[in-house]
Amino acid sequence: MELKEILYDQMRLSSRLVRKLKRTKNILVNGNKIAFHARLRKGDRVEVIMEEESNQFEPQNIPIDVVYEDMDLLILNKQPGLVVHPTKGHPIGTLANAIVYYMQERGESFKIRFVNRLDRDTSGLIIIAKNPYIQQELSKQMIDNQVEKRYLAVIKGCLETEKGTVDAPIGRPYPEDITRKVYAGGQPSITHYEAVEQLKDATVVRLLLETGRTHQIRVHMSYIGHPILGDELYGGKADILIERQALHAEILRFLHPRTGEPMEVKASIPADILELITKLS
Known part of the structure; x- marks a missing residue:
């Protein structure tokens, strides 16, 4: 051979x-x-030999919630309001800056490789691969739909059926507009949902993503007439009970790339969503 x-x-x-x-x-x-x-x-x-690659991010003492860590993976429960990666509009104060500080405090060094991303105001699980092989293998699992991604959200109104699936293509018809829409020229997008608690003119739902388009849950929930509470971009409007979209990446299931063992990680529901549910109960 x-x-x-x-x-x-x-x-x-x-x-x-x-x-x-x-x-x-x-x-x-x-x-x-x-x-x-x-x-x-x-x-x-x-x-x-996988050579260590340096990060160009400024270390900043921003608290992070480590859910799981080993020699290959760092999995965090991201707080809402935190941008994942530096951009022109957010050059500092990001999750990447926090991770560099975390590494320095522990005497570690690895290039930050985000396997998945979350919107600034979406809380929950973020996977960071510590080397290119792990990133490659997890990316393959993502493409092959072998990573199970489950979310929790509070949506407006009462669902007609307890369970359902939204199968509607999502795209960005106007490049200058950050919003995504359901339209015929979009990419195939599938979201499964299930109601778990009925509130006052709102519903707590758990969602399973079959695809991973940008803003997918937010677009699909708005499309069926039940936008996520607090989601101003997609019709949820500003809500005095919560200052961001009530969306949380709660559970990830995948195979560990090195060992092949099934992995399940879970991020506790943040205080602002728990408070929202309590006030609407």
């Missing part, structure tokens, strides 16, 4: 990662650098 077959078929490395490893000469067989097409013998040891 050739070295390249080991890398692609058995180690399941992406073409992009293999090209980078070749360029940096970080593929070794029995401690030596050999030709990419060389044939290997039984007992040969293939070693791939």
Whole structure:
């Protein structure tokens, strides 16, 4: 078997990662650098060196809630109001800045690789891969719909049916507008929902994403006439009982890329959503 077959078929490395490893000469067989097409013998040891990459983010002492951590993964319960990654409008004060500070305090160093993203005002679970292989494998699971993503939300009104599915394409018809819409030219998007508690002119729902489009839950709930409370962008209007959209990424289920073991992580429901539910009960 050739070295390249080991890398692609058995180690399941992406073409992009293999090209980078070749360029940096970080593929070794029995401690030596050999030709990419060389044939290997039984007992040969293939070693791939993942070099640490630095982060360019300023460390900031912003509290983070660590739900799970090991040598490959850091999973956080993101608080609402926190942008995930620095942008032109939010160059500092982001989750990435907080993670760099967290690393420095622990004497660690790894490039921050977000596997999933959340809107600024959506709370809940964020996965950070600590090396490119883990990011690659989890991204594959995302594409193959092997990562189960469950959310909790408080929506306006009472649902006609306790359970349902919204299967409606979502897109961004106008590039200058950040809002997404349901329209024929959008990407296939599927959201499953289930009512768990009826409130005063509102409903607590749990949602399962079958696809992962930007703003998907917010768009789909608005589309069926039940926008998320506090979601001004999609018809939820400003709500005196909560200062952001009442949406929380509660549960993630996936296979650990290194061990293959099933993983389930859960983020506790934040205080502002619990308070909202109490006031509407």
